[in-house]
Amino acid sequence: MNVSEDALAQELVSIVGKEWVVTEREYMLSYLQDETPEPVRPKAASNLILVKPISTSEVSEILKTANQARVPVFPVGGRTGLVGACVPTEPGVILSLERMKRLEIDRDNLMVVAEAGATLGDLLRACDEAGLFFPPHPGDEGAQVGGLIATNAGGVRAVKYGVMRNYVKGAEVVLATGEVLNLGGKLIKDNAGYNLLHLVIGSEGTLCVITKATIRLHPKSEHSVTVVVPFNGRHEALQAVQKILLSGVVPLAIEYVEPDEINLSAAHLNEKWPVQAGRAQLLIILNAESEEELLVACEKLSAACSEIGAGEPVLAETREEQDKVLRIRSNIYTALKPQLVDILDVTVPPSNLGDLMDAVERIAAKHGVHLPVYGHAGDGNLHVHVMKEEGKASDYVAKVKKEIYEAGVRLGGVITGEHGVGAIRTQELTTATDEKELSLMRGIKRLFDPNNILNPGKVIT
């Protein structure tokens, strides 16, 4: 840092105004962490300044100042990430875009232009009011648009329409130098040169700061239903996923849950999970234009599941019932969190999910531990939970994680399908990725951010 903290704070005040610069640590505590489980969460550095700009030009001025002074900048969104990607791990500036939250729906083009600080909840409500639909649902509606894009968020509704990358059509970004770029636009097709937009999506704040985005929407489906199907065991449930997809039914989501975890989540919310049958269950969300169409799809998926001995499917139809089921599913992580060391999101080709589950079972047996699992079965994305033993993280944790990562890669997968690399998976990325590929990634980072001021220590080291 080529400037004193006081001088830097003064410069930031001159850009955004006094009330939007915070230097007292006690007033920035919630910006020093994300939702990463405490045992693996990186520690925030000292000597931090929190700044909250209102416009792209202010973001540009902040980055220009920081770049000249070689001060690290840590862009933060809703701080709902699980790999410490936004934790300010070096002295520097925390850049929160929470005041930039305007949303502009463009019904004619079925798109929304959203500022980075708008929350997922804001976005869903605005779309709903306009009769439109934004399918991804990474879980926490406090997540912000900038963060959703920077982390290429996935979530439970990716089977039919894909993850965040499939929706972002354009972005306004600010480079480390303060220069503003407009990538893509309200375009369905765009082959004009290398696609920098897709380089930025999922870059976890290490290449630039996303200030605004153009996001594709869908017309709102009039009808939806959430189906819960019980199975006798893990394998039957996972086999059913392929059978459902081959039947021609394309759900918004196919989620895998087990009774222990889902009942724990329900109890955590003071609710009751509606289906107690089976040792494993699939939670399937379908949408359609008519009730008839939905029921035909339900019958098809029921037939596919019954081929492998599934129990009777149960339907959540009203908005209240569907919200409740999704809420309980979304809170498994919250319910497990107090006893959690780390949540993994190894992702394999969907047809290899059964093999990954076998590998996890073998690893659990080998180390004599319980590894709760649930996940986005339709996406081949499994959340394995490494738990505390007698209230603390034991020696087995590192070995278990390494073996699960290796199993995932061996099955044609990646170490992370949606949570990203952040601060806590940099070593694993290095191990699991080809050296040439890593070298290209490092080159790209240097090209975008030669002074390494943007979210240093994250993704690529």
Next chain:
Amino acid sequence: MSKGLKIVVLVKQVPDIEKVRFDYEKGRLDRSSAEAVINPFDLNALEAAAQIKEKIGGVVTVVSMGPEQAEDALRDALARGADEAVLLSDLRFAGADTLATSYTLSCAVRKLGAFDLIVCGEKTIDGDTAQVGPEVAEFLGIPHVAYVNEILDVSIAEITVKSRLDKDNYVVKMCFPGLITVTKDANVPRLPTLKDKLRSRKAEIAIWGVGDLTSLDEKQFFGLQGSPTWVARVFAPTSGKKKGQIVEGTPEEKARKVAEILIKLGASQ
């Protein structure tokens, strides 16, 4: 040998309270602004009936008064554990207050024949009166227990329930035939299975009008004609500031002045 209990569940179709808008100009709910659903408290009534049927055996008949669209609510009820459904639909039922509604429902229950137990939700979310269940019991001349939050025991002849009134719980044993109204705490309504959902779509629903019930009683007790109360106006209350007045003087003078003010406002001497 007994074949179990004959249970009647009374349900109402209401607008989805999460979505419905209020038409301030007309002073009423804009029912077209939201999809119609079964009154949420009635789902607890259906669940209570389904659980009793599972324990004792029997038949659950669901009855609703409403326009043709209320058939959807009845099909939903059939998917959630009911065996038979009757829709009371006739223009002459329109405009009914709680008394006329209760009267109409009680006529329908009589027409159904002998029964053991009637189960209702404690109230509807659009009317919020909690009067219809107890009034139906009065018309039928049977005992009732309102605000049941737990069914403790049930047999072929009687039911023991816990009812919460104000801060106290009452344990009540009631012989059949009788009526209970249940609260949200009574149970967690089940979700329908796909099989039951598909069955409900093909089920036949009996539709009865005034003509089907008048042999039992008089026509003038139905609908608007049979309603001694009506809604004159619906409005959102405005919060007015309470006017304060400070009274000065000795304690005796203050007491006298306060008494004068109260008498002026209508208090007796």
